[in-house]
Amino acid sequence: MQMIDDLISRLQANVASGLPDQSEQPMKVPASAYADPDQYRKEIDRVFLQSPIMVALACEVREPGDYVAFDLVGRPLLIVRGQDGVIRTFLNVCRHRGAKVTAATCGTARRFTCPYHSWSYDTEGTLVGLPGRETFGDIDTTGLIGLPTVVRAGAVFSVLDTEADIDIDAWLQGIDTSLADLRLEEFYPYRVPTVIDSPNWKLAADGYLDGYHIGYLHRNTIGTRSITNRNTYDFFGPHVRIGFASKRTADFKPSQGDIDYPQYLSLVHYVFPNVSISGGHGDTLMMSRLLPGRTPETSTTIQFQFYRQPVVDDMVEIAEEKRQTYEAVVRDEDCATIFQIGDALAGMGDRHFVFGRNEPANQLLHRTIAEMTADG
Numbered sequence: 001m002q003m004i005d006d007l008i009s010r011l012q013a014n015v016a017s018g019l020p021d022q023s024e025q026p027m028k029v030p031a032s033a034y035a036d037p038d039q040y041r042k043e044i045d046r047v048f049l050q051s052p053i054m055v056a057l058a059c060e061v062r063e064p065g066d067y068v069a070f071d072l073v074g075r076p077l078l079i080v081r082g083q084d085g086v087i088r089t090f091l092n093v094c095r096h097r098g099a100k101v102t103a104a105t106c107g108t109a110r111r112f113t114c115p116y117h118s119w120s121y122d123t124e125g126t127l128v129g130l131p132g133r134e135t136f137g138d139i140d141t142t143g144l145i146g147l148p149t150v151v152r153a154g155a156v157f158s159v160l161d162t163e164a165d166i167d168i169d170a171w172l173q174g175i176d177t178s179l180a181d182l183r184l185e186e187f188y189p190y191r192v193p194t195v196i197d198s199p200n201w202k203l204a205a206d207g208y209l210d211g212y213h214i215g216y217l218h219r220n221t222i223g224t225r226s227i228t229n230r231n232t233y234d235f236f237g238p239h240v241r242i243g244f245a246s247k248r249t250a251d252f253k254p255s256q257g258d259i260d261y262p263q264y265l266s267l268v269h270y271v272f273p274n275v276s277i278s279g280g281h282g283d284t285l286m287m288s289r290l291l292p293g294r295t296p297e298t299s300t301t302i303q304f305q306f307y308r309q310p311v312v313d314d315m316v317e318i319a320e321e322k323r324q325t326y327e328a329v330v331r332d333e334d335c336a337t338i339f340q341i342g343d344a345l346a347g348m349g350d351r352h353f354v355f356g357r358n359e360p361a362n363q364l365l366h367r368t369i370a371e372m373t374a375d376g
């Protein structure tokens, strides 16, 4: 893969020079940016409700009737591939009186039947069943509420504002070309999620964008094979691709044969505002989704593993072992640390934190959010 070959040669240069890709200057971020309820409300309204959000990988809804469902900033979402093959995102809200039409987080269905009074909808969202219709009277409801949705590079993007236009090229700014190299549509999900409580969503996002901590916080786990703080960073508008060097990076030689790329680099695509895709340049990837909570102090991290072959038979045990390994790392190392930061915020007053020149992706995150939430 030419993109991967190029990234590895840049990592080799960074390892040789002892420097990661850097921004021009360190950057200060007020501690209050993480905790202020007004700021948080603006992030929900202006970032999460207005932006195209990556809500699924298309391979999660590979066959007609396949669906995934989750709540994002208070909006219950149902992403389903219709019998016509089209992937749509709906509000998981019954048009009768608002109950969820499915309580499951994933599955395959021909109908979604609301548990409250059994109104039912087909996979294209059309209302197809209304028990006691002759008793109900005339209505003008025809189906579930659809959200503007586009599939690009094997990923599904939706805007939570039902009235919004979706200009996906203006939003992705080319990260879809990089994602396309991963052939995301070929993967198969291991449908057991890891669900971990996390503090403010930006504290969690900072962890995914940070190539500086791997060899320290994770020195005894996922950091043992890496060379820390020599990362490549590529920016696509608000989105980022990060390359991580390993102890074998220097050994890499481009060749024609099958290469086990993940030995030579780790790769993260961070799709703003809240999805990290780790890997995908080999046979596995991990998708992490950050879900802001009901208050600035809370969020949830949900992770799914994907494999290039169906997760059946022997693969199940392998996938589960890997899932548990990453769960322990994220919960006991990343989240345990960022909860400390969350607890520290109140005592920081109007002081600031600082992101170094070697943390350019974090700088971009905070700059982007500041711009999107600025008044006037």
Ligand code: FES
Pocket: 094, 095, 096, 097, 098, 099, 114, 115, 116, 117, 118, 119
């Ligand atoms: S709320 Fe769904 S059928 Fe009544």
Ligand SMILES: [Fe+2]
Pocket: 207, 213, 214, 217, 218, 334
């Ligand atoms: Fe980490």
